[in-house]
Amino acid sequence: MTHTLHRTGEIESLKKDYVVLVMSCRGFNDAGAAPKLVEALKILARYNPINMGDMKTGSIWTKDHNFEKIVEKATDTSIFHGVYKDIETVKMVLKDLKDANLGMSVVVSGLYNETLNAAREIGLTPHTVMVSLGIWGKTDLLPEEPEILDIQTMCGHGLISKNLVKKLAKDVKLGIISSDEAARTLAKCCTCGIFNVERAKELIEKLVKK
Amino acid sequence: MEITDRCVGCASCIPWCPVGAIKMIGDKKATVDQEKCIECWVCYKIFQCPVSAFKPAEMVFPRDLMWNFAVPTKDWATTRMAGRGTEEVKTNEVTGRVKPGEVGLALDFGRPAISTSFKDVEKVFMALVKLGVEFEKENPLNMLFDWTTGRLKDDRLREVRAYQPIIECKFPIEKTEVVLNTLREVVKEIDTVVSVGLASTVRVDGTIPIFNILDRLGIPYKPNMKINMGLGRPLASIRVPDKVRW
Known part of the structure; x- marks a missing residue:
């Protein structure tokens, strides 16, 4: 479950890419956690996330799914995500989560220095980090275009095909679909709702210009 | 994953497979290369086949194991x-x-x-x-x-x-x-x-x-990380003090 780590990209692009995750801890505080997790989910929703979802039931882009269904299907072990495009919004989300004092674990995936500064301003200090050392091994297997890798790594479970990204970019170039439609199609592949649709749109536009 | 005879060979599923396991047999029908397929079910659950031609393979070893890793x-x-x-x-x-x-x-x-x-x-x-x-x-x-x-x-x-x-x-x-x-x-x-x-x-x-x-x-690391904000309770561990030996 390292799914929100290893997102690649240039700093300017990563400044628009933050995932906030909320979960209970199995065997420690999961009993009766569902209402607390739902309260956290409502906080995530309050700040207009670009994407959101539950790793166990799907995202707002999953077929026949939406925010209400995510709430309806919440359990003690739901893993909720919200995706945001700036650290200021993340700071407000964190402040509300801190004030709500739910006792659930909260994890931000994003630029460390920005997150650390935001956390300090609201009286938090990160407890633990997981740092990506990148991709090792037979890296010639990776897509040549960095934009494709940046898009693929926004679904940590690897459900976004590089061929689909290429096809959709081609369709955008031919005027068959818009970059927004292409990004929304890709978002359906990421079942847990951590795919940043707006960043994907920008990356597709960069690909199209190549 | 398998593709049934319902397939009309439109090939629209091919780009959706994350590992490139779907291929055409001539121009009539698509097939799944079982050596490459990792049972992620993107073709079955996320791609919408216009004729519902995808059918899960029988979930016996090792496909059941692969399915658990991929979904x-x-x-x-x-x-x-x-x-x-x-x-x-x-x-x-x-x-x-x-x-x-x-x-x-x-x-x-x-x-x-x-x-x-x-x-x-x-x-x-x-x-x-x-x-x-x-x-x-x-x-x-x-x-x-x-x-x-x-x-x-x-x-x-x-x-x-x-x-x-x-x-x-x-x-x-x-x-x-x-x-x-x-x-x-x-x-x-x-x-x-x-x-x-x-x-x-x-x-x-x-x-x-x-x-x-x-x-x-000399090992580079990424500036974006996964950061546990320390809000879960009850707290288990102690923090690392500012001055430590490493």
Whole structure:
């Protein structure tokens, strides 16, 4: 479950890419956690996330799914995500989560220095980090275009095909679909709702210009 | 996954497969290359086949195992958790799994979107066993490997492909250099990629103990990280003081 780590990209692009995750801890505080997790989910929703979802039931882009269904299907072990495009919004989300004092674990995936500064301003200090050392091994297997890798790594479970990204970019170039439609199609592949649709749109536009 | 005779050969499913396992037979029908398919079910659950031609294969060994690794919403019977790994440091403030003075390591094989054979996972597992690292007991891979040797328990698994299985372990911070140097060597022998993650507690001043080691070894790390904000309760572990020996 390292799914929100290893997102690649240039700093300017990563400044628009933050995932906030909320979960209970199995065997420690999961009993009766569902209402607390739902309260956290409502906080995530309050700040207009670009994407959101539950790793166990799907995202707002999953077929026949939406925010209400995510709430309806919440359990003690739901893993909720919200995706945001700036650290200021993340700071407000964190402040509300801190004030709500739910006792659930909260994890931000994003630029460390920005997150650390935001956390300090609201009286938090990160407890633990997981740092990506990148991709090792037979890296010639990776897509040549960095934009494709940046898009693929926004679904940590690897459900976004590089061929689909290429096809959709081609369709955008031919005027068959818009970059927004292409990004929304890709978002359906990421079942847990951590795919940043707006960043994907920008990356597709960069690909199209190549 | 299989494709039934309903297929009309429109080929619209082909780009959706993350590992490129769907191919056309002539221009009449698509088929799934069973050697490449990793049972992620993107073609079946997410792509909308206009004639509903996809049909799951019978879930017997090894396809049932591959399915469990590849589908993120599916719980493991052993851990009752979805996904390929565990909670790792997402709940570390509660579990105290990675303590001050320790380093966690998570190796995602075949990520992003490449896949791996268990044979390649075994090579790395064996190298890590020799270093005396402590493997995460709840990780699904631990059902498949002998912890004392790092070998697969079932030889039939060696050629089976899986989607992004994760080795999770931890070790004292003093071992970081030898672990990473060993890893740098052993990944030269594998036929896939590995996404490498290191976990560490954060000092009260916000600094991260492992950065000095990574800088000394010349190993670059990404500026975007996964950051546990310490809000889970009850709290388990103590913080690393500002002034520590490493």
